Amino acid sequence: MEDGVSAKELREIIRQLERKLGILEKNEMGCCGVSFAQCHAIVEIGRGKKVSLNLLADSLGLDSSTMSRTVNNLVNNGLVQRELDPEDRRYVTIQLTESGKKVFQHIEETMNNYFLGVWERIPTDKRAQILESFQILLTAFQ
Amino acid sequence: MEDGVSAKELREIIRQLERKLGILEKNEMGCCGVSFAQCHAIVEIGRGKKVSLNLLADSLGLDSSTMSRTVNNLVNNGLVQRELDPEDRRYVTIQLTESGKKVFQHIEETMNNYFLGVWERIPTDKRAQILESFQILLTAFQ
DNA sequence: ATAAAATAGTTGCAACACACAACTACTTCT
């Protein structure tokens, strides 16, 4: 049962990573003045430029009602714009306002900086291996 | 700026992993009949056998007030026992009841099984590398 | 063409998760 032991090791190490990431996100949050869920939504909207509500909900794994409210808060904060799609008026198109874009860029920058720091703390000869390992693991999660 | 590109790659891949893990946890939850926070607490209590509230709160990165309430719910569900420490009566010792232990074992089993499955889907010659990579990354997060 | 089914989104509801601040009850330090 050697495999069982190693699998537990894998579980444990992922658990530790999860915790670190949790702390990271918690710290991240304070900075941009938006809540956790809002922060995620902004990143997702910013990347897609223009998205519908359900697409957004799917990509974040949330119920569309939850998404609707989160977007609503973002609209109230002036970070996001919601418009009816003239093609099919059931849809709304969601996109960042100017101040939304600023927040988005700020998040992106901070995150990229943070990861650059992490990257630089990884020994040079191990870097490629780490990226490869994550790829493999991702597919193993299927 | 090659490093910047790779660091972004790292960020992206971790993001993807986070999402997978999130989905995993969500599925996990339903099974044991306890909430997300409760599930985490049970695992932590089960591992430590006997812990104080603040220790528990620290290990999960939560405020002690939050922890107090979560434990309270677990006590109400009959999964956890709370006793005054006779040595120092400021402390409470928290431990699993018999049914709590059952839930704990069930969670452990399910998780270990899941990770065994993941482990087996990793090519044999890549396994050691993956564990090593995670270790390195963990320290790089510092 | 029109009624029925499907789809996108919103709102009412109820529960959970969480932190800060103020509190009680103990213990330790001086």
Add this chain to the structure above:
DNA sequence: AGAAGTAGTTGTGTGTTGCAACTATTTTAT
């Protein structure tokens, strides 16, 4: 003995979430 410190609980407010019921619109089937 009194002051300071520590463990835990409770009050309060915010944010997150999903389900179910609803409206508005478009597509499909008769």
